[in-house]
Amino acid sequence: MKLRLARYVPILDWGRTYDRSALSDDLVAAVIVTIMLIPQSLAYALLAGLPPEAGIYASILPIVLYAIFGTSRALAVGPVAVVSLMTAAAVGQVAEAGTMGYALAALTLAFLSGAILLVMGVFRLGFLANFLSHPVIAGFITASGILIAASQLSHILGIRGGGDTLVEVIEGLVAHLGDVNPVTLAIGVAATGFLFWVRKGMKPWLRARGVGPRLADVLTKAGPVAAVVVTTLATWGLGLADRGVAVVGPVPQSLPPLTMPSFDAGLLRQLFVPALLISVIGFVESISVAQTLAAKKRQRIDPDQELIGLGAANIGAAFTGGYPVTGGFARSVVNFDAGAATPAAGAFTAAGLAIAAVALTPLVYFLPKATLAATIIVAVLSLVDFSILKKTWAYSRADFFAVAATILLTLGFGVETGVSAGVILSIGLHLYKTSRPHVAEVGLVPGTQHFRNIRRHAVQTDPAILSLRVDESLYFVNARFLEDLIQDRVAQDCPIRHVVLMCSAVNEIDFSALESLEAINTRLTGLGIGLHLSEVKGPVMDRLRKSHFLEALNGQVFQAQYDAWRLLSAPAPAAAAR
């Protein structure tokens, strides 16, 4: 019983061996992550169209719940860029930004998303995330990064913006280009330039000036905080808010409030598909971060338990004024690098953020939105990577097509259309490929018992035997293809007395394909041609034995293609080298 409970509540596992050394590691990591998370949480809330405090609230209880139910020791859960963008797109369809209904819809989205993740976890449906291929994910992340960066340009320019697609965002920018606020623009450009330099050039610059590697590392991580502090002070000291610089403004000084999502059936129905997409995308992002970090320390991640951890975190967000959350790449890597030893580091981070929510929120009143936008732009542009297009073009046109379509549709029609189309396209292209399988005519490699394609190798053949190696499972999508192929081949070629289907690559024969094989057998019997199978795999053979096919088969089933060859080929030296 204890063991079974520990499966669903991993804290019972690592909690028993917790000691002072782990505590000190976790506390140091928590301080570093907390400092980094304050501006990031405010910025992502802005991206999601929510009041800034929602970003902080979404980082507190969710982190604690993930620490209890999750399996990764380094994953930091909270608002992330792509999920914030998807939240804005989903909630924007059902409510006006800035209204109570908008915040309520965001809570409801988090609740739904949490419920979906929990159900997937309990029913062990983590494999569904595999339906997103690597190239589709890469394309989606790249396109989302571009969309997010473009959407933040309005804050840098100090004008109104918005829109779910690249065209809408650009149209919005162009329409308001006359309203550009020069002071805001100056702050935004300076902050963006500084943050890019922090990311790329600061560490070598410091090292060249004799700063030690450890200190250079800490200073580099403090860069975004410096940008926040400097621009806030400048805005306050120079009275720039009166000169049209948009600032964060009043943020309530409070612990996360107790909130309720809506249980209105109509709203739940409208938000269901977006919530499903957010759950799957969030899960895929989170699990890949968690697995990358776990592999470095030879720890193990249980994907189904991760679903439960993320589900609990989202339910937590729904009841404490947050919005959908997941495991973020940047924050998790910082947590890991800072030496977090157990999920308790997350709990301490939550405590740090709670203190910040109560004590520090007045300090961000004069924080310019342009600085937050700069933080986001610099973070998401590191996600943009077009090399996947080049790599897939060289390797596989189908993968290239899927990734190109995902990028274009995400940019052109928004995140939901983009990712749905990517999934459907990858599956469709896979089915299309398997619907016209590669079928090789094979012959014997002289001096061996090995059979290879007659077009690629110098092999022995016998004109009376047609040996076909079908390089695909036989199932409904390609059942008729094989029927047509054999019919065409036999009609052309008169001396054929035996057809041998070499099934070494046939991993399944479903009921539709079974009916096709029966039809082929009937037809060949009518023509006086024998139908044989060889190298049928164990599981496939087990299933064929349950049908009447083996009784009806006019030929034999051989264990090896070579056995078929020995028995069926003419004993006289009719076999000629090709």
Next chain:
Amino acid sequence: MKLRLARYVPILDWGRTYDRSALSDDLVAAVIVTIMLIPQSLAYALLAGLPPEAGIYASILPIVLYAIFGTSRALAVGPVAVVSLMTAAAVGQVAEAGTMGYALAALTLAFLSGAILLVMGVFRLGFLANFLSHPVIAGFITASGILIAASQLSHILGIRGGGDTLVEVIEGLVAHLGDVNPVTLAIGVAATGFLFWVRKGMKPWLRARGVGPRLADVLTKAGPVAAVVVTTLATWGLGLADRGVAVVGPVPQSLPPLTMPSFDAGLLRQLFVPALLISVIGFVESISVAQTLAAKKRQRIDPDQELIGLGAANIGAAFTGGYPVTGGFARSVVNFDAGAATPAAGAFTAAGLAIAAVALTPLVYFLPKATLAATIIVAVLSLVDFSILKKTWAYSRADFFAVAATILLTLGFGVETGVSAGVILSIGLHLYKTSRPHVAEVGLVPGTQHFRNIRRHAVQTDPAILSLRVDESLYFVNARFLEDLIQDRVAQDCPIRHVVLMCSAVNEIDFSALESLEAINTRLTGLGIGLHLSEVKGPVMDRLRKSHFLEALNGQVFQAQYDAWRLLSAPAPAAAAR
């Protein structure tokens, strides 16, 4: 140029060799089919919720257009049971039965369906029909047959009915059970009983009484006409229409009218998905009839040209007062049996029906609807076949699950939900199966060069070599599965020095799987274990050569698993029989 035109217009092919013998065969077939089609067309129009003449109109121009563009020599195109039911379900959602809007929506549905078929034909998308597995089709046809028969019971009982699902139909019947008209019931039961007897018992009964086989055949086919004539005369002679027997009533005496479908964007959008389903289901039904009949005469059907033929027929129906049509089983078999030699038989049938539309329609005024309902019930109950459940249960649980779900969802939620769920389920179950592929650990069958599963065969193994045969293509759905499997296996088993992936069943390695293989290679290199591939198929190898994987691979690629065994296994007699 001429040849290319003949590809799209097959009449240019068979038309050139048309002679008097073919003409006489075609004429005889046309007379027989015309007589059979008159009551059937009226009945199916009734089922579709349309005025009776729509059924006749839908059989005239469509037959001619199919004769010009189609490739089957025996297929008879017109209204069929399942498509009529789907039409009723689709049009019923956008208009009230009996209104002008209803007939207009039916024309629009035919137009959309024709356009979809034409586009599929021009772009050679006939393979899309393969996405419907045999069991799903069988389940759908069975469930549709039950739905149709149930929906006709109200006409037999002489009460009002309706509904798209079995529950709705039964509720409708129960609600009006007090209104049963005893005279109608008597006619309906008598007609149904007679028609069942005609189908099952009449021929043996006639033969036993010394009637020749040819005459018995003709009399059997005339059975439904006899039922129509007798019940019409009885209703007219006994004045039964005044005693509440619903009759066909006035049917305009005219050639098919020139009609226009609606081009309202909203209506087109609402009807698009139903039109797509009708196109695909109609195409699958039609092509399977056409191929069955063509195989008997060793003729060939071109599926993509069939799409064009059926598309033209539906466009024709849309402009001449019809509704969606396809190649019907019963009418095509009758046409074939009656000796139709070329598609010209269809044209003569069209002429016969045109004459009937102008001259014979007053005669059906007193035809009871109960007789038409009896015709439909007897026809569709022959489609109901639950044996597919038993067959798939024995052979494959996944196929059983797909067929059972298709039947239940069609009965419970209507035809569109049923067939969509069937397609999605078959694809989903296939992906699920391939997401957890069968992976066998293999060893050498002593005295051969052949490797088989160590759990099923007595084979030689070497503790330093882990030989895994992956029985599935490697692609995004199962990419992570292999990564996890090898990691688990290598972690358990210390003496392993080499991992050999035997790729005889790997028909594809997509980009996601390539990235997984790279990750496996990196991980095994770190553990000092060699990764090798063997029996990689030509097309897969071609693709791997385009990537950097082969350079990064720490081991080798062997042509045969036996080569890997010879090189890697310890030269000392460390190999032990397992």
